[in-house]
């Protein structure tokens with residue numbers, strides 16, 4: 001446990017009980033988008049004696065009808081697979097844990113984006129890896145830097161990436177870079193963990209193929225999730241990998257929790273059969289696109305020119321970069337004071353090794369328009385005052 005740090009985000013969410021606080025911290029999906037009526041009917045129907053099997057144990061790799069529906073959707077999106085290529089997992093997070101458990105011995109090197117998803121650092125920590133972080137820009141991981149990094153760490157075992165609308169920066173890996181990433185993974189015999197919870201939340205631009213669909217040697221473990229497109233509380237996601245890898249992940253899943261909830265899997269499979277999830281996702285995208293546009297427009301108005309921020313084509317986050325000497329963790333003491341009451345996630349927590357103090361992650365989901373604008377104005381005022389010193 002000595003290498004395991006508490007999550008700064010969990011700490012922040014504790015502040016969330018204060019109704020006056022405007023928090024850009026969480027990155028929760030907007031609860032107004034949860035299909036409550038549809039799920040309520042489905043659960044009601046499933047919890048009748050005729051459907052008692054939905055409260056029974058089932059296969060550890062997941063209900064066959066759900067695996068088939070997931071495979072169908074992925075195939076329609078260009079990642080061709082069948083039901084037997086899918087392992088149902090307890091949210092994408094479990095895919096990170098199981099993959100790390102599968103490949104990492106203490107001291108092994110994991111290559112990540114710099115910065116990377118905090119939850120991945122938390123998932124990997126018990127396996128005691130070392131990190132080789134790779135620079136990113138608006139097109140995702142920098143492939144020249146990846147090549148240099150792999151030359152310096154020839155024994156690296158795992159490359160973890162969030163190619164679509166990355167958490168925390170919102171940037172997306174370009175197609176050319178995806179192709180090059182696969183070539184480099186092949187050359188260095190790496191396992192690639194492709195984590196895609198935001199992939200379907202694209203608000204503009206064209207769809208880019210998954211790393212899994214470009215994978216030529218079965219090196220990619222593709223992980224996806226229902227959290228951002230249906231509801232995180234059902235705790236369901238999927239992993240797609242080469243048969244030998246998937247079989248081992250399935251054994252680790254069996255050891256970890258036997259199976260995901262039969263009831264939740266049955267309800268999700270039924271939802272996918274009875275409703276058009278793509279139209280639900282299109283509605284969600286309209287809501288989030290509006291929030292993103294409003295957040296970026298307001299940031300343009302309120303932030304001084306020294307503060308830069310990403311303009312994501314999808315997902316839930318923008319990443320702010322302040323001048324080098326600005327410490328966002330320290331600054332939050334001011335933003336949390338009674339006259340301001342604005343929260344965000346200080347960027348340090350997302351860096352696996354050298355923690356840069358001058359960034360902040362802002363989530364624009366699930367905040368009413370007026371509060372979103374008001375919160376950014378309050379923050380912008382404080383930033384201007386601080387930088388004028």
Ligand code: PMP
Nearest residue numbers: 091092093117162167195225227
């Ligand atoms: N990966 C990334 C990049 C995430 O942002 C999240 C959720 N915040 C997850 C994985 C895990 O989500 P879940 O387990 O709910 O699918």
